[in-house]
Amino acid sequence: MMRNIIVTMKVTPKPEEIVFDSVTKTIDRSKATNEINPADKNALEAALQIKDKYGGKVIVVSMGPPFWEPFLKLAIAMGADDAVLISDRALAGSDTLPTSLTLARAISKIGDFDIILTGEESSDGGTGQVPPGIAAWLGIPHVTYVSQIEIVEKGRARVRRTIKGGYEILEVETPFLASIELGCNTPRFPDFRRKRWAEREFKLKVWTLADLGLNPEEVGFKGSATTVESLLERKPPERLKRKIIGSPEDIAEELARILRSLT
């Protein structure tokens, strides 16, 4: 029987809906639809598949504002057994260093885990730094860019990691952390009845910094090792944006003409 399988999860705005105001140099995420970070959904699916095969409890842990609660309930509806939201105003402005610290503390508090799964990176930050960071705080091995996991025997897993030109198969002892490759599986839909239960009856655990034994100075802007000085707009290159319409024959003719003119 597996021990806990912990999945870290973030809520991200859809990248195509984020607006940058070039006058005030600020990012407006307020109009963007939020979603579970796509790679984290793949991590959750990977965790649920391990649970289906080998047992264990899937626990989702997230660090963010209270409005993320419905997204954690969605994870419960998909099949997670429990969910924890670390929510504290002092966490605002955390870079990857305090973020990985906070998540690692929460994971230690949950305890009794065999595997920690994360998305390979978030669709907004895109650093991929948090997964190895969490493993470093916990002092456990990690494997990044993983697309498959199987348990070969108690305490040992075999994972497939994408490398340049292909992949490698690694054997790793539990407990370990694996960051899961975006798009490597198809996340299941929430179960209808479980969804209703999650929304009406499931009690989300909400932890503050004090619950994790962390000081406000260790996290947020103060605890970060990098700071954003300013934002610059990098305009996309000017394109002709010439639309070509007509019958397939006409379009092919026009494209052939353009392509020939390029050589």
Add this chain to the structure above:
Amino acid sequence: MALNMWVFIEQDEGVIEESSLGILSKAREVAEEGGGHVTGVLLGSNVAGEAPRLGRYGAHRVIVVDDPLLAYYHSEAYTRVMEGLIRERNPDILLASATRNGRDLLGRLAVVFNTGLQAHVIHFEVDGEGSLVGHVPGFGGNIVAVVKNVKGRPQMATVALGVFRAQELWGEAEVEVLRGRLDPSKFKVRRVEVVRRETIDISKSKRVVVAGMGTGGDLKLVGELAKILGADIGVTRPLADIGVAPRDLQIGSTGVSLKADLAVVLGASGAPHFVSGIRDVKTVIAINKDPEAPMLEYSDYYAVGDLFEIIPKLIEKLKG
């Protein structure tokens, strides 16, 4: 301020990752402005022969750590060796290429040293106080955050691929070779198999035909068009997700950035993570069913129609 800048030189089975050389050249430029010193750090097995030439790309000095267990990237072995070296020599800055392995290594080391790590920077410099300042692109590459390290040593950054060109402007480097003396029984991760296909580096291709979801994952027609155009094939992320093509051919923010003269983009809607990968393409031609897809904004020529009808006719015309 005499800064001691280190560049992690990535290699695999003795083959040096070219993006590492570009970082060396850029680091040397930065060092020359501020009076700093550049060290290339090369971990591998029997790789010392590669070390002197790293000087030509900008390294004043190269530290080689030689051990059979370092032949290819192994997270635990590499972290252990780098941690030991950094504790002993105290570099001010550590840079690595933002490859999977570079992110993996620095992501872990940054926590070990409780220090700042900037992600996939497209520009870096050192300010008057000796702080590392980098430009970190976000949101499809249209916004750049100017990020500064404010805590910890060494200050770290991974550098976006293909941003800095390797320049052969300098002389040979001074080389120091150390033995790794690693004990494999101490490691909890072990490689049992590796599978690699021949792939091409499409970041260097002059012409690329890109297949999007609209092709339905059918690369036959795409291949025929590529052949007649003398182009290589790339794919959008969903196609790599379903395994139609390897990740190495995936274009966009989590994949390759093209520098081609021509990209012909077939059946792609123009998602932000994709279009960041075609920013630097000279001419973009797209074929797509949807007359108003975001891809229009990123195209020079945007043909509206069924690519399965248009492409065969186009191939015929190009043959004729």
